[in-house]
Amino acid sequence: MTWLAWRQFRMQAVVAAATLAVFAVVFAATGPHLASLYAASGLSGCRGGRCQHLANNFLGQLGGTYGVLWTLAVAIILLAPAVIGLFWGAPLIARERETGTAALAWNQSITRTRWLAVKLTVGGLGAMALTEVLSVMQAWWAAPIGRALGYGGGAAGTLSQGRFSALVFASHGITPLGYAAFAFTLGVTAGALIRRTLPAMAVTLAIFAALQIVVPLWVRPHFFPARQAVVSVASLQEISLTQGGLDGSSFTLHAMNIPGQPADWLLSSGSVNAAGQLVSTTPAACTAPSTEDGPNFLPCLASHGIRETITYQPASRFWAFQWTETAIYLVLALALAGSCFRQVSRRRT
Amino acid sequence: MTAVIESEGLGKRYRRLWALTECTLSVPAGRVVGLVGPNGAGKTTLLSLASGMLAPTTGTIEVLGGRPGAGPGQLARVGYLAQNAPVYAELSVSDHLKLGARLNPGWDAALAADRMKHLDLDPGRKAGTLSGGQRAQLALTLAVAKRPELLLLDEPVASLDPLARREFLQDLMEAVAEQQVSVVLSSHLISDLERVCDYLIVLVGSRVRVAGPVEELLASHHLLSGPRRDPATLPAGQQVISASHTDVQTTLLVRTAGPVLDPAWTVSGVTMEDLVLAYMSQAGLGRGRRHLEAQR
Numbered sequence: 323m324t325w326l327a328w329r330q331f332r333m334q335a336v337v338a339a340a341t342l343a344v345f346a347v348v349f350a351a352t353g354p355h356l357a358s359l360y361a362a363s364g365l366s367g368c369r370g371g372r373c374q375h376l377a378n379n380f381l382g383q384l385g386g387t388y389g390v391l392w393t394l395a396v397a398i399i400l401l402a403p404a405v406i407g408l409f410w411g412a413p414l415i416a417r418e419r420e421t422g423t424a425a426l427a428w429n430q431s432i433t434r435t436r437w438l439a440v441k442l443t444v445g446g447l448g449a450m451a452l453t454e455v456l457s458v459m460q461a462w463w464a465a466p467i468g469r470a471l472g473y474g475g476g477a478a479g480t481l482s483q484g485r486f487s488a489l490v491f492a493s494h495g496i497t498p499l500g501y502a503a504f505a506f507t508l509g510v511t512a513g514a515l516i517r518r519t520l521p522a523m524a525v526t527l528a529i530f531a532a533l534q535i536v537v538p539l540w541v542r543p544h545f546f547p548a549r550q551a552v553v554s555v556a557s558l559q560e561i562s563l564t565q566g567g568l569d570g571s572s573f574t575l576h577a578m579n580i581p582g583q584p585a586d587w588l589l590s591s592g593s594v595n596a597a598g599q600l601v602s603t604t605p606a607a608c609t610a611p612s613t614e615d616g617p618n619f620l621p622c623l624a625s626h627g628i629r630e631t632i633t634y635q636p637a638s639r640f641w642a643f644q645w646t647e648t649a650i651y652l653v654l655a656l657a658l659a660g661s662c663f664r665q666v667s668r669r670r671t
Numbered sequence: 672m673t674a675v676i677e678s679e680g681l682g683k684r685y686r687r688l689w690a691l692t693e694c695t696l697s698v699p700a701g702r703v704v705g706l707v708g709p710n711g712a713g714k715t716t717l718l719s720l721a722s723g724m725l726a727p728t729t730g731t732i733e734v735l736g737g738r739p740g741a742g743p744g745q746l747a748r749v750g751y752l753a754q755n756a757p758v759y760a761e762l763s764v765s766d767h768l769k770l771g772a773r774l775n776p777g778w779d780a781a782l783a784a785d786r787m788k789h790l791d792l793d794p795g796r797k798a799g800t801l802s803g804g805q806r807a808q809l810a811l812t813l814a815v816a817k818r819p820e821l822l823l824l825d826e827p828v829a830s831l832d833p834l835a836r837r838e839f840l841q842d843l844m845e846a847v848a849e850q851q852v853s854v855v856l857s858s859h860l861i862s863d864l865e866r867v868c869d870y871l872i873v874l875v876g877s878r879v880r881v882a883g884p885v886e887e888l889l890a891s892h893h894l895l896s897g898p899r900r901d902p903a904t905l906p907a908g909q910q911v912i913s914a915s916h917t918d919v920q921t922t923l924l925v926r927t928a929g930p931v932l933d934p935a936w937t938v939s940g941v942t943m944e945d946l947v948l949a950y951m952s953q954a955g956l957g958r959g960r961r962h963l964e965a966q967r
Contacts, residue, residue: 325773329766330759422757424812425724428740430774431747431817669726669740 323432327444334410338452341402343454345395349463352391359383360466365473377473381481384467390483392467395460399493402456403501404530406449411509412443412522415666419517434666442510442659447476449506452643453498463495472585485640486587488538495644505530507658514665543589545646548633555593556624557581563619570609572602575623577630587638598628673736675700675853676721680730683716690716692877694730697853698870702884703847705868706857707947710712713877714857715754721753735820741860747777750814754825756807759800764792767809783816795957804835808842815846822847824856824871828863840867860888861944871943873950880950885943891947895923895936923950
C-alpha cells in the first residue's frame with residue numbers, strides 16, 4: 323500500500339521538492355551576505371542605548387531586496403498549508419470517488435482503514451515536513467534580522483515585525499507544522515464528505531482562511547491571561563496620538579510598544595488618570611499652544627497625572643504560545659482524521 | 672454445493688427510493704450467473720452489496736460465507752469489477768499490475784503477464800489513453816489475477832463495441848474455465864449473457880423476478896399459442912408470465928412443472944430472450960400500473 327500511496331503522491335512530491343530547492347538556492351545565495359552585514363554592523367557585543375541605533379542602521383542598510391525576499395518567503399510559508407490542503411488533501415478521497423477508482427482501490431485485498439491510514443500518513447507527514455523545513459530555512463536565513471529586532475531596531479517597515487506579529491508567529495517556530503497537518507486533514511475530510519474535488523477545495527480554503535483570520539485576532543490573545551503594566555506617558559517611545567475637539571480638548575493615545583520591552587506582544591493600551599479611569603479629555607493646561615503639540619504634550623499629560631495602561635503578553639511566553647497554537651491545530655487534525663476513517667468505512671455509494 | 676451469494680430479505684434504500692427490495696437469493700458455486708434487468712433495476716446495487724461497497728438497509732447478505740468487504744481475507748476472495756471499469760488514468764498499465772501485486776497476497780503474476788501479452792497492451796501506456804475495451808480488459812486482469820473465488824462484474828461489456836464485447840466474454844470464459852471461479856455478471860442486454868451464463872437472475876423494478884439454472888428455467892417455461900381465451904381458465908399448475916392477445920389468438924408464456932396437455936395450444940420452447948422479456952413486461956404490467964394509479 324505504501325508503494326501505491328507514494329506512486330500517487332509523486333507529482334505532489336516533485337512540486338514540494340522544487341519549492342524546497344528554490345528556497346535553498348535563494349537563501350544559500352543571499353544568507354552569507356546578510357550574515358556578513360550583521361557582523362559588520364557592530365551589533366554583536368554592543369551595549370546599552372547604542373544597540374538600538376546600530377540595529378536601526380543595520381535594518382535600514384538591508385534595503386528593499388531583503389525586505390521583498392523576507393515577505394515572499396513568509397508568504398510562501400503561510401500559503402503552503404492552504405495549498406497542501408487544496409491540492410493534496412481535498413482530492414485524496416474526492417478524486418477517487420469522482421473517477422470511480424475508489425471501487426478499484428477498495429476491492430484489493432486491503433481494508434479501507436489501512437488504505438486511508440497509509441494515505442494519511444504519507445500525505446500528512448509530507449505536509450508537515452515540507453512546511454516545517456521551509457520555515458526553518460527561512461528562520462535560519464532571517465536570524466540576523468530577528469536579532470536586530472531584539473535590540474529594538476526597526477521603527478517601521480516590513481522587517482520591523484516582532485515575533486508575535488501575525489505574520490511572523492504563523493511562519494516561524496512550530497506553528498507551520500500544525501497548520502499543515504490541519505489543512506491537509508481538513509481537505510481530506512471535506513473531500514470524503516462532499517465527494518467532489520472542486521467544491522471540497524473551496525470548502526477547505528474557506529474554512530482554513532477563516533481560521534487564519536479568527537485565531538490570531540480573537541483566540542490567540544487569550545491563550546494565557548494577559549499582563550497589565552502602567553507606565554508614564556512621558557516614557558513612551560512609539561505612539562499613535564490623535565488630538566481632536568475644539569482647541570484640542572480631547573486626545574487618544576496608544577502605545578505602539580512597551581518602553582524597554584520591545585519584544586512583548588502589546589494587545590491594547592489606553593490613557594488613565596490618577597484614579598485609574600480611562601481618560602480622553604485633555605487637561606486644560608495642556609491645550610495651550612506651547613504644550614499642545616510637539617515634544618511638550620506628553621510631559622504635560624504626565625505632569626497632570628495621566629499615565630498609560632498597557633495590556634500585553636510577555637515575550638518570554640513566545641514558545642508557550644507556539645506550543646498551544648500548534649497543539650490546538652494538531653488536535654483538530656486528529657479529530658478530522660478520525661472523521662475521515664468514519665466516512666470511509668461507511669458503506670454508501 | 673455451497674452458495675456463493677446467500678441473501679435473505681435484502682434491501683437497499685437511497686434516501687426515499689428503494690433500489691433493491693426483498694431480495695432472497697441463493698446462488699450456487701461454480702456457476703456463471705447472468706444478472707439481467709433494465710437500467711435502474713438494481714443490478715449495480717446488488718453487486719455493490721455483494722462486494723461490500725454498500726451496506727444493506729434491510730436483510731442480510733453473505734458472500735462465500737462471510738460478510739462482504741469484512742477484512743482483507745474476505746476482500747481477497749472476491750474480485751469486483753465496478754461499472755465503467757475504473758482505472759487510474761495517470762498510472763501506466765504496468766503500474767496497475769504492480770498495484771495488484773502489492774495489494775493482493777494471492778496475486779498471480781504469471782497469469783497477469785500472460786493476459787497482458789495476449790491482449791497486446793503496452794505496459795508503459797497510461798491507463799487514461801486506453802480504449803474502453805482495453806480499460807475493461809485491464810480492470811478485469813486486476814480482478815482475475817488476485818485469484819478470487821468469486822468474480823463480480825458490473826456491466827463489464829456495456830462500453831464495448833460488438834467485436835470487443837465478444838472478445839471480452841470469450842476471454843472471460845477462458846479465465847473462468849482455467850481457474851474454476853464463480854462469476855456473477857450483470858448486463859441489460861440478454862444477448863451478452865446468452866452465450867456465457869448457466870444461471871440467470873432477472874431483476875426488474877428493484878425486485879428479483881426469477882432466478883435459477885438456465886436449463887431448468889428453459890425447461891419449465893413454455894410458449895403457448897391458440898384460439899383466443901382468458902388466461903384465468905388455465906389449470907392451477909400453470910403460471911402465466913406474460914400474455915398477448917389479438918382478435919382471434921392468444922399467446923401465453925407460462926411456467927409449469929408438468930407438461931402442457933391441452934390440445935388447443937400449440938406448445939413451443941422458449942429462448943432466454945423470450946423468458947427475460949416476459950418477466951420484464953410482467954413487471955411493467957403489474958407494478959407499473961399500480962404506480963400510475965397511485966400517482967393519480
